[in-house]
Amino acid sequence: xxxxxxVEDAFDATKRLLLPFTRGTWFKLAAxxxxxxxxxxxxxxxxxxPGGVPGGGSGPPDGGAQPTPxxxxxxxxxxxxxxxxxxxxxxxxxxxxxxxxLWSVAGATMEFVFVESLGAEDVRLRAYFLGNLRxxxxxxxxxTVLGLLVLGGFAAFMFVLAVLVGGWPVSxxxxxxxxxxxxxxxxxxxxxxxxxxxxxxxxTTFVVPVMLAEDRTxxxxxxxxxxxxxxxxxxxxxxxxxxxxxxxxIGIATFAITLALLIVLGIPALIVAxxxxxxxxxxxxxxTIALVVFLVAGVLFFVGTLLVAVPFQTFRRxxxxxxxxxxxxxxDVVPTTRAAVRTDGGDPDxxxxxFGGDSGDDGGGGGDAADSDSRDDEPVDDDGWNVDx
Numbered sequence: 001x002x003x004x005x006x007v008e009d010a011f012d013a014t015k016r017l018l019l020p021f022t023r024g025t026w027f028k029l030a031a032x033x034x035x036x037x038x039x040x041x042x043x044x045x046x047x048x049x050p051g052g053v054p055g056g057g058s059g060p061p062d063g064g065a066q067p068t069p070x071x072x073x074x075x076x077x078x079x080x081x082x083x084x085x086x087x088x089x090x091x092x093x094x095x096x097x098x099x100x101x102l103w104s105v106a107g108a109t110m111e112f113v114f115v116e117s118l119g120a121e122d123v124r125l126r127a128y129f130l131g132n133l134r135x136x137x138x139x140x141x142x143x144t145v146l147g148l149l150v151l152g153g154f155a156a157f158m159f160v161l162a163v164l165v166g167g168w169p170v171s172x173x174x175x176x177x178x179x180x181x182x183x184x185x186x187x188x189x190x191x192x193x194x195x196x197x198x199x200x201x202x203x204t205t206f207v208v209p210v211m212l213a214e215d216r217t218x219x220x221x222x223x224x225x226x227x228x229x230x231x232x233x234x235x236x237x238x239x240x241x242x243x244x245x246x247x248x249x250i251g252i253a254t255f256a257i258t259l260a261l262l263i264v265l266g267i268p269a270l271i272v273a274x275x276x277x278x279x280x281x282x283x284x285x286x287x288t289i290a291l292v293v294f295l296v297a298g299v300l301f302f303v304g305t306l307l308v309a310v311p312f313q314t315f316r317r318x319x320x321x322x323x324x325x326x327x328x329x330x331x332d333v334v335p336t337t338r339a340a341v342r343t344d345g346g347d348p349d350x351x352x353x354x355f356g357g358d359s360g361d362d363g364g365g366g367g368d369a370a371d372s373d374s375r376d377d378e379p380v381d382d383d384g385w386n387v388d389x
Contacts, residue, residue, distance in 0.1 A: 002326035003238035010319035012341040013334070017121055018311055028123040030306035033313060035110035108143065109136025111208050118318060119333045135211050142218040143200060154192045158185050205320040213331045232327040239323050243316070250312045261304045269297035
């Protein structure tokens with residue numbers, strides 16, 4: 001089955017694209033990983049700022065702040081909902097929503113950039129991004145609408161059940177509603193999220209290539225993919241099982257490498273920052289040095305996690321694309337890579353006849369047969385090894 005045999009092909013394809021190491025290819029794919037694999041980054045992470053302000057200490061020990069002569073009354077510092085504050089809050093909400101929209105559309109578009117880069121064996125961020133912006137917007141709209149419908153439907157269903165059990169208004173709900181959410185809401189919610197994740201995952205791994213291969217919309221690509229599912233359902237079930245196992249293995253490997261990276265970067269950062277704090281104290285100079293050191297280490301760690309994700313995510317996506325192209329040749333978006341890895345194992349130096357590339361120099365297609373027939377006549381050295389090979 002392709003779902004079994006394509007694992008090795010995907011591994012060879014990944015080596016073919018990423019080896020030997022090319023800085024441009026790796027760092028461009030790392031930029032793609034920022035969107036398609038997350039990389040531990042969230043567009044709202046900048047909101048997670050620590051409480052307090054630099055230099056702010058704890059309150060006075062007597063538990064109450066006393067107004068100083070000529071100073072403001074602490075009670076007068078309570079914020080009021082002024083028109084200026086309302087405008088600021090509205091603008092802030094609009095900014096967050098706009099940032100989320102831009103990030104989500106970029107992430108959806110990068111799914112097409114990733115697939116097209118694997119098919120072309122050449123990563124071109126700008127060209128592929130601009131060329132796939134329209135299908136990226138369609139993919140974003142599909143993801144958003146699907147999530148709202150499924151999660152909104154689940155929330156509405158549970159609310160209706162809670163009203164039927166606990167009555168109305170909400171203030172009179174008791175232990176029966178709590179048991180409802182515990183024994184019905186949690187299992188049903190798990191099933192809903194599982195199905196939603198499966199649909200979103202199939203959309204990313206299979207429907208996106210269908211959209212690219214036949215220039216379809218998301219819904220049309222889904223109808224096309226469902227037709228493939230009807231005829232090749234066994235193949236796809238095996239793929240899901242194998243991909244689940246691969247996901248566990250890759251998750252463990254990624255965690256181990258990321259932990260090693262954290263240790264490699266964290267220990268030098270501590271070696272530099274701690275002496276600075278001990279020698280210079282907690283003053284501005286020592287704190288600044290420690291902040292810069294940990295900031296640099298954090299940036300390096302963040303970039304390193306993206307680079308770690310490159311080979312693993314490339315392998316998983318190649319695996320899905322190989323399976324899709326095998327079950328329906330019209331949906332093959334990696335024909336060049338497929339032909340290469342299944343002819344010479346993906347070795348870029350091979351010349352059609354396998355590793356080494358010398359079998360094609362004799363002309364014709366019978367080089368392998370001639371080589372097989374003449375092996376007994378080839379000279380050998382004293383140790384019995386084939387001299388030519």
